[in-house]
Amino acid sequence: MTRSIRLDAVLVQAVIAGALSFAHLHDLAAAAGQTGWKAWAYPVSVDLLLVAVWRRLRTDGPSRLAWLWFLVALVASLGANIATAGLLNLGHVPAWLRILVAGWPALAFLGGTLLAHTHSHADGREPVLPAPAVTAPQPTEPAPEPEREPVATSAPAPALPQAAPAPPVPPALVDHARKVAADHRTRTGTDIDTATLRARLGVPEDLAGAIAAQLA
Known part of the structure; x- marks a missing residue:
């Protein structure tokens, strides 16, 4: 019961504030030379701009564009309230105020158009960072050994080929790979394999193996 009374009081207060601002x-507008139906169209224009800002903030979230036009509409509404409070002689409105009132329709149309046709890029998806270019280590030529006199000994066993060193992995790429692996685990319930990680990151096979080793 208390909650419903509080909600009704808020609605009544909003209606009163809106009606007073509409009248101001x-x-x-009438004092600035906009007579007849044009004077009534100005408060409707300001309120429609506020509605457009509210819809933008609700659908796309906070943005600089929405807050900019919210401040423009707020200044227009609050300025009218202050100007009609006795601080301004409505019988002799200054020229600059007449210019502002006359230019408001074009300004409001611009703001409504931008709010309606400019969409925010914050869609909740994490941008995929391009894999940084990794330069393969350049092989260095071994220094020539000094000639030795042949010694009559048995032929030494051939040396086993050494495994190529793992390519260096940038820390930023490892952090991005952790996010990709976490997303794969959330969607499939299993750990990401090296082939899938290589396809998601778009990196060479040896680099994908080095990244998978750090994620293990």
């Missing part, structure tokens, strides 16, 4: 905008 009408009076200011």
Whole structure:
């Protein structure tokens, strides 16, 4: 019962504030030379811009564009309230205020168009970072050994080929690979294998193996 009374009081307060602001905008527009139906169109224009900002903030979240036009509409509404409070002689409105009132329709149309047709890029998806270019280590030529006199000994066993050193992995690429592996584990319930990790990151096979070894 208490919650419903509180909600009704808020709605009544919003209706009263909206009606007073509507009347102040009408009076200011009429004093600035916008007579007849044009004076009533100004408060409607300001309120529609506020509605457009509210829809943008609700659907796409906070953005600089939405907050900019929210401040523009707020200044227009609050300025009308202050101007009609006796601080301004409505019988002799200054020229600069007449210019602002006359230019408001074009400004409001620009703001509504930008809010309606400019979409935010914050869609909740993490941008995929391009894999940094990894330069393969350049083989260095061994220094020539000094000639030795042949010694009559048995032929030594051939040396086993040594495994190529693992390529260096940038820390930023390892952090991105952890996020990709976590996302794969969330969607499939299994750990990501090296082939899938290589396909997701777009890196060579040896580099993918080195990254998988650090993720293990």
